[in-house]
C-alpha cells in the first residue's frame with residue numbers, strides 16, 4: 001500500500017495550506033466567522049477558481065475526475081485551518097449522489113464545479129443517522145412527483161440553492177428498497193427551510209416538505225446503494241479533515257507548552273504534560289494511518305465499508321480526545337474564544353456527529369463485518 | 372456521619388422537600404442540569420428566598436448568621452435541592468470569601484459583609500488568577516502600595532468570573548517583595564465601582580458570558596479593607612482549601628441532575644421502534660456513568676463524615692474534585708450524544724427555536740471542559756494528592 005502523496009497531490013495540499021494561512025489564519029478566525037455567509041461566498045468563489053470544486057466531479061460532468069486521495073489532500077488543509085466552506089457536502093456528498101443521475105443533475109454538477117450553485121443533501125429523518133429510515137413520501141401525480149415530509153438534518157444546508165432529497169417511492173420505513181432521490185430547488189413551492197448554525201461555524205437546516213414538486217434523480221426505488229456510496233465518500237473526506245485538525249491542535253499545544261511558564265519553568269518540562277503530548281501524537285499517528293488506509297481502500301474494488309465505519313468510529317474518538325487534551329494543556333486560555341484550540345474541539349465534536357457518531361459507526365461496523 | 376436518619380432529620384427532610392417542591396420554575400431546569408449558571412438576577416432572588424427562610428448560609432456557623440447544620444443535615448439539604456433541580460448557591464461570596472472573613476476578618480468587616488453575603492446584597496468575585504499566575508498562583512504581580520490610609524493597587528487579574536455583575540472583589544495582591552514568593556501576599560476587598568478599575572469580557576468556547584479580565588490602574592483601596600494581617604494572605608488560602616472540600620462535596624451532589632437530563636433526552640430520541648434509552652449499548656454507557664456518580668456520592672458522604680468528626684480529610688477534597696469534574700464532562704458528553712443530529716443545531720437562524728435542550732446541553736458540554744482547569748486543574752490536584760497523601 002502506498003502511503004505517500006504524488007507530486008501533484010503534494011502541490012494541491014500545499015496550495016490549500018497557503019489558502020488557509022491567508023484566508024483562515026487562526027488569529028483572524030473570529031473576524032472570519034463574523035463575516036457570515038458573505039465571506040464564505042467570496043472564499044467559495046476563490047476555491048472554484050483554483051479548480052478545487054470541480055476536482056472530485058467526474059470528467060463527463062465537467063469535473064477533473066479526482067479520486068479520494070486527491071480529496072484527502074484538500075481536506076487535510078480544511079481541517080488544519082478549520083475552514084468552514086461546505087466542500088464535503090457539495091463536492092463529495094452531493095456530487096456523489098448526483099453522478100450519472102440525469103440531465104438536471106449533470107447540469108447542476110457542472111455548476112457546482114464552477115462555484116455557481118450549492119447543493120446539500122437531505123437524507124436523514126427522525127433524529128437518526130440511518131439512511132434507510134425514510135418516510136418522506138413521493139406521490140406521483142399529473143404534474144409530476146411531489147414530496148411531503150420532513151428531513152431533520154441537512155448538513156451545510158442553510159445556504160444551499162438546491163437539495164437532493166431521499167424519499168419513499170415504495171416499501172415501508174426502514175426498508176432499503178423503495179428509496180429514491182429527487183432534486184428540489186430552494187425556492188420550490190411548499191418547501192420550508194429552517195436554518196441553524198452549529199458551534200463550529202457550519203450552517204445546517206431542516207427541510208419541511210409539503211407537496212413539493214421534485215425532479216427524480218437516478219434509478220427509482222434503488223437509491224440506497226448510491227446513497228451509501230456517496231455518504232461513505234463524504235465520511236472518508238471528513239476523516240482527512242479530522243486528521244488535519246488533530247495534527248494542527250497538537251502542534252499548537254506543543255508550541256504552547258514550550259513557551260508557557262509556571263513555577264519558573266516551561267510547563268512542557270513537567271513529565272505529566274510530556275506524556276499527554278505523547279498520547280496526543282500517538283493518536284494523530286493512529287488516525288492518519290487509519291485515514292490513509294480507509295481512503296486508499298476506496299480506490300480498490302469492493303471497497304471495505306466496514307473499514308470506513310471502523311475508521312470513522314476510531315478517528316472520532318482520537319480527534320475528540322486530542323482536542324480535549326489540547327484545551328486542557330492550554331489551561332484557561334484553551335477555553336477562550338480567541339484562541340483557535342477550542343475551535344478544533346468544537347469541530348471535532350461536530351465531525352463526530354456528521355453522518356453518524358461513534359456509536360452509530362460501531363453498530364454499522366458490527367453489521368458490515370459480520371461473517 | 373450517621374446515615375441512619377433520626378426522626379428529627381426525617382422531619383427536616385420533609386421540610387426541605389416542601390420548600391423545594393413548588394419553588395423551582397420549569398425553565399430553570401435545563402440550565403441547571405447543564406451545570407450552567409442561571410442569570411445573576413435569578414440567583415440573587417433565589418439566595419434571598421433561602422435567606423428569608425433562614426437557610427442563606429447552610430455551611431456557616433450560627434454565630435455568623437449560618438444554619439449551623441450538621442453534615443447530615445447539609446447532606447439532606449443538598450440531596451433535596453439536587454433532586455428538585457434547584458441550582459447550587461453562588462459560591463464565591465458564600466463559600467470562598469465569607470468563611471475567610473468570619474475566620475480572619477475584623478469585627479467591622481464581619482458586621483458589614485457577612486449579612487450582605489447571606490442576603491445577596493453583594494455579589495462577590497474572586498480576583499486571584501493573573502495572566503502569569505494560574506496554577507502557579509504565588510507568581511501574582513498585582514501590587515498594592517501604601518499611600519496614607521489607602522493601598523494603591525496596580526495590575527491585572529484574569530478569569531475573574533462574574534466580575535461584570537459583581538459589587539466587590541476579593542483579591543490577592545503583593546504588598547511587599549519577599550524572597551519567598553508566598554510571603555508578601557495580602558488579601559484585600561475591593562469595591563468594583565472604584566475609580567481605575569476596568570472589566571473586560573473574556574469570551575469562552577460555550578458562548579456564554581462568564582468571565583473577565585480586570586485591569587487595576589491606581590485603584591485606591593482603604594487599608595481597612597485588608598483582611599487579617601498584611602503579608603499573610605497566602606496562608607488564608609488554607610482555610611479556603613478546607614472549605615473547598617465542602618464546595619466540591621456540594622457540587623458533586625448535583626451531578627445526578629445532569630444524568631436525569633441524559634435520561635430524558637435519550638427517552639425523547641426515537642430509535643427504530645423505541646427510544647435511545649431502550650438500546651442496550653446506550654443504556655450500558657449511561658449505567659456506567661450513573662454507577663461512577665454513585666461511587667462519588669459515597670466519597671462525598673465519607674468526606675462529610677470527616678467534617679462531622681472534625682477530622683482532617685487529607686486529599687479527599689482533591690479526589691472528589693477530580694472525579695466530579697471527569698464525571699460532569701462524561702455526563703454532558705453523553706447528553707450531546709443522546710441528542711444526536713440535533714446537537715448540530717446550536718442556534719436557530721430563523722424564527723423558531725433550536726431543538727429541545729439546545730443550546731444549553733452543548734454549552735454545558737463545552738463549558739464542562741473548564742472544570743478540569745479551574746479551581747486547581749486536574750494535573751495540580753494529582754500533584755497535591757501525590758505530595759500530601761502519597762508522600763511522593
Ligand SMILES: Cc1cc2nc3c(=O)[nH]c(=O)nc-3n(C[C@H](O)[C@H](O)[C@H](O)COP(=O)(O)OP(=O)(O)OC[C@H]3O[C@@H](n4cnc5c(N)ncnc54)[C@H](O)[C@@H]3O)c2cc1C
Nearest residue numbers: 328329331332497499500505506530531532745746748750
Ligand atoms: C472559565 C474560567 C473561570 C475562572 N474563574 C476564575 C475566578 O473567578 N477567579 C480566579 O482567580 N481564577 C479563575 N479562573 C482561573 C483558573 O483558576 C486558572 O485557569 C487555573 O488556575 C489554571 O491556570 P492557567 O489557566 O494559567 O493555566 P496554567 O497554569 O498555565 O496551566 C496550563 C496547563 O499546565 C498544567 N500545569 C501547570 N502546572 C503544572 C504542574 N506543576 N504539573 C503538571 N501540570 C501543570 C495545567 O494543569 C494545565 O493543563 C477561571 C478559569 C476559567 C477558564
